[in-house]
Amino acid sequence: MDFPTGQRVQRPPDAEASWYAKTLTQIRRHGMGDIPISLEIGGGREVVGHLDRISSVVGAAGSGSVGLAEGDKISCDDIVAFTLLDESDYEDG
Secondary structure: OOOOOOOEEOOOOOOOOHHHHHHHHHHHHHOOOOEEEEEEEHHHEEEEEEEEEEEOOOOOOOOOEEEEOOOOEEEHHHEEEEEEOOHHHHHHO
8 A cells, every 4th residue: 555645545435444544554564663644533623643553443342543652542433534744744734
C-alpha cells in the first residue's frame, strides 16, 4: 500500500472500520520513526500527531484503536479519513 503524503484517504466502501487498523499498521511498520498524520474523526474534528501504536481488537467489542505519540488514542470506529503529512507540514500546523 502506497499513500502519497498530503492525500486524504478513506476506507473502501465495502471495508469494515478495522481496515484503518490494518492499513495504519502497515504504514507504521514500513515507515521510519513516528509518522506525522492527520486523522479526521466523526463530527468534523481533526487530530494531528505522530502515528505511534495501533491496537487490534478481536470480536464485536471494536475494530481497534490508533495511538499517537502525543498521547491521543482514537478508536478506528471514529475515523472518517486520514492524511499522511510531511514533517514540515506537521511542524507548521
